[in-house]
Amino acid sequence: MYRYPFMELGCQMVAHTFPKSSAHLERQGAALGGMLINIPRMFGREMDGTVCLLTYEDWVASKRLPALQASHRRTKGRMMAYGAFSADRLA
Numbered sequence: 868m869y870r871y872p873f874m875e876l877g878c879q880m881v882a883h884t885f886p887k888s889s890a891h892l893e894r895q896g897a898a899l900g901g902m903l904i905n906i907p908r909m910f911g912r913e914m915d916g917t918v919c920l921l922t923y924e925d926w927v928a929s930k931r932l933p934a935l936q937a938s939h940r941r942t943k944g945r946m947m948a949y950g951a952f953s954a955d956r957l958a
Contacts (some may be wrong), residue, residue: 869899873923880922887915900925 872878885892887905896903896919909916 869921869926873926878923880920881926883919883921884909885917885919886910887917889917892919893917896921899929 869881872881883892883896883901886909887893893903896917899921901919901921904918904920906916906918908914909918
């Protein structure tokens with residue numbers, strides 16, 4: 868699900884919004900190392916929401932993606948050549 872924005876588009880962070888009642892999406896975001904932010908009334912008067920902020924580095928470092936950690940080192944140089952931003956370039 869996150870491979871396209873991170874690997875194909877070169878995004879630094881993905882913001883995923885969902886209703887607070889979606890426990891499975893909250894578990895998924897937490898398991899990948901995302902920062903969960905609860906927002907009251909995000910989807911209306913009776914429905915709170917959650918925003919999951921997941922950075923590329925947290926996604927790669929997650930225990931669920933061990934094979935991606937090796938390709939991260941190979942891809943990082945290629946992404947930099949195409950002008951994708953990273954925290955290293957901003958420092």
